[in-house]
Amino acid sequence: MIGDIYxxxxxxxxxxxxxxxxxxxxxxxxxxxxxxxxxxxxxxDGGIWTTRDAINAALGLRAANDDGAKPYGAGDI
Structure with missing residues (x-):
């Protein structure tokens, strides 16, 4: 595993x-x-890779900061 890459x-x-x-x-x-x-x-090399987020999504888990809100835009600050 390299960081969040499997x-x-x-x-x-x-x-x-x-x-x-x-x-x-x-x-x-x-x-x-x-x-x-x-x-x-x-x-x-012909293998496959994925991310921790992809595995979590397959399990039905959300990221801790994923509350469904849209990110701030440049004009919001």
Whole structure:
């Protein structure tokens, strides 16, 4: 994990955390992420990555500062 970015290796462990032997292949991790409703993107190495916010959104969680209010505009200050 780099900051709030989950890399392919992180997602492999989330997908099958107690797997014995090899980690799950890309297709398995993609299917798992889709089934969980986790938005993801492809990296330059052919793996996938996502963010903490995308995982939280899939879980139905909101960010602590997400109260539905619109951000301030330049004219509001």
């Amino acid at each position: 890399e392919f290796s992180d997602l492999q462990r989330m997908c099958r955390p107690k797997a014995k032997g090899r980690l799950p292949r890309l297709a398995t991790v993609e299917d798992w992420a889709r089934a969980q409703g986790i938005a993801f993107r492809y990296d330059k």
